[in-house]
Amino acid sequence: MxxxxxxxxxxxxxxxxxxxxxxxxxxxxxxxxxxxxxxxxxxxxxxxxxxxxxxxxxxxxxxxxxxxxxxxxxxxxxxxxxxxxxxxxxxxxxxTKEFTVRWGTQNPVLLPAPNLPGGMPVRANGTFNFKVNDYVALIDRIAGVKDSYLVEEVKLRITSVLDQLLMKWISKEGKDMFNLQANAFDIARGIREDLDMQVLSTGLTITGFQVMSFNYPQQIQDMINKTASHEMIGNVGKYQQISMTDGMASGNVKGGGAAADMAGMMMGMNIAKDMMKNMESQSPQQGSSGQGTAQETQGEGKKPNFCPNCGAKNEGANFCPQCGQKLG
Structure with missing residues (x-):
C-alpha cells in the first residue's frame, strides 16, 4: 500500500x-x-x-x-x-445475507362466518425471509435519502399489509376457516407472491413466507376440540359417560349440586345395571348348584329306622343306642 x-x-x-x-x-x-x-x-x-x-x-x-x-x-x-x-x-x-423475520397479525382478522355478523376473529403468526437483489432500485428508492436501513423497517412495512393479504388468501377458493392449518402452505404461497410485488420496487425480494399457526378465540377453540373428541370416539353417548366419569374421578363434579346428584344417580344406575347383567348370566349355574346342595342336604338328613349292625330300632338318632353304630 x-x-x-x-x-x-x-x-x-x-x-x-x-x-x-x-x-x-x-x-x-x-x-x-x-x-x-x-x-x-x-x-x-x-x-x-x-x-x-x-x-x-x-x-x-x-x-x-x-x-x-x-x-x-x-x-x-x-x-x-x-x-x-x-x-x-x-x-x-x-x-448480502438472507434475513429471517418473525411476524404476527397486529389485530385479529375478521373472517366472514355464518351466524357471526361481525365475522370470526383469527390471529396468525410465522416467519418471512428477504434479501437485497437490485442495487439500482435500492439506491433510487431508499439509499438515496437514508444513511442506513434496518430489518425492523422492512418488518413494519410487511406487517402493515399482512392482515389484508391473510383475509384475501384465506377467503380465496372457500378455505375451511375451522381447519386453516391444513391450507397453510397454499395461503403462505399466495401471500409471498403478493408481498414480493410490494417490495420489488425497493430492491428487495421476499424469498420465503411461512404461516406457523392460526389462533382462534378460546371459545371457538374449545368447540373445535370438543367436536374433534366426539368424532374420535364416534359415539356421543359414550363420550358423555366418559366425560362424567372423568369429572367425578378428578373431583371436578362434587356433591351439593343438582348436576352432581344427577351424575351420581346415573353412575349408580349404570353400576346396578352391570351387576344385574352379571347375576343373570350366572343364575342358571347357581340354581342347579343350589338344587343339588338341597338334595344332598335332604339325603344327608334322612336316618334309617333300624340299625344295620344290630337291628335295634332307631328313633332318628345319629348313633345306634344299642351298639353305637353311626347312622346316616
Whole structure:
C-alpha cells in the first residue's frame, strides 16, 4: 500500500455493522490516494459519484484505493481523480445475507362466518425471509435519502399489509376457516407472491413466507376440540359417560349440586345395571348348584329306622343306642 507525504490514509469500511442492518452508507468523507477499502464476508461495497453508481465490489478482502480502486473507477465515464487532490465520495455497504423475520397479525382478522355478523376473529403468526437483489432500485428508492436501513423497517412495512393479504388468501377458493392449518402452505404461497410485488420496487425480494399457526378465540377453540373428541370416539353417548366419569374421578363434579346428584344417580344406575347383567348370566349355574346342595342336604338328613349292625330300632338318632353304630 502506497503513502504520499502529507496525506492521511483513510480506511473505508463498515464502521457500524449490525446483524439487523440491511445497508450502511460511508459518506461525506474524503478518499485520498493511499486509503484502503475493507470488505468483510457477507458484504458488498458500492461506490457513488454524483449520485450514480460507479463501481460495485463484491469480493471480500482488503483493497488498495490507489492501485486497485482508482484505476478501475477512472475507466468509467465522468470519473475524475486529481493526482494530489482528494475526492468526496459515498460508499454504500450492503448486507448480502438472507434475513429471517418473525411476524404476527397486529389485530385479529375478521373472517366472514355464518351466524357471526361481525365475522370470526383469527390471529396468525410465522416467519418471512428477504434479501437485497437490485442495487439500482435500492439506491433510487431508499439509499438515496437514508444513511442506513434496518430489518425492523422492512418488518413494519410487511406487517402493515399482512392482515389484508391473510383475509384475501384465506377467503380465496372457500378455505375451511375451522381447519386453516391444513391450507397453510397454499395461503403462505399466495401471500409471498403478493408481498414480493410490494417490495420489488425497493430492491428487495421476499424469498420465503411461512404461516406457523392460526389462533382462534378460546371459545371457538374449545368447540373445535370438543367436536374433534366426539368424532374420535364416534359415539356421543359414550363420550358423555366418559366425560362424567372423568369429572367425578378428578373431583371436578362434587356433591351439593343438582348436576352432581344427577351424575351420581346415573353412575349408580349404570353400576346396578352391570351387576344385574352379571347375576343373570350366572343364575342358571347357581340354581342347579343350589338344587343339588338341597338334595344332598335332604339325603344327608334322612336316618334309617333300624340299625344295620344290630337291628335295634332307631328313633332318628345319629348313633345306634344299642351298639353305637353311626347312622346316616
Amino acid at each position: 502506497s503513502f504520499f507525504r502529507g496525506q492521511f490514509a483513510n480506511v473505508v469500511e463498515w464502521e457500524e455493522f449490525r446483524e439487523d442492518m440491511i445497508f450502511w452508507k460511508w459518506s461525506n468523507k474524503e478518499i485520498k490516494k493511499g486509503s484502503k477499502l475493507i470488505i468483510r464476508p457477507g458484504q458488498d461495497a458500492i461506490f457513488f459519484h454524483n449520485g450514480k453508481i460507479e463501481g460495485i465490489f463484491q469480493n471480500e478482502g482488503e483493497y488498495n484505493i490507489e492501485s486497485q480502486i482508482i484505476p478501475f473507477l477512472s475507466t468509467l465515464k465522468g470519473f475524475k481523480f486529481g493526482f494530489n487532490s482528494g475526492m468526496r465520495v459515498e460508499v454504500l455497504f450492503v448486507n
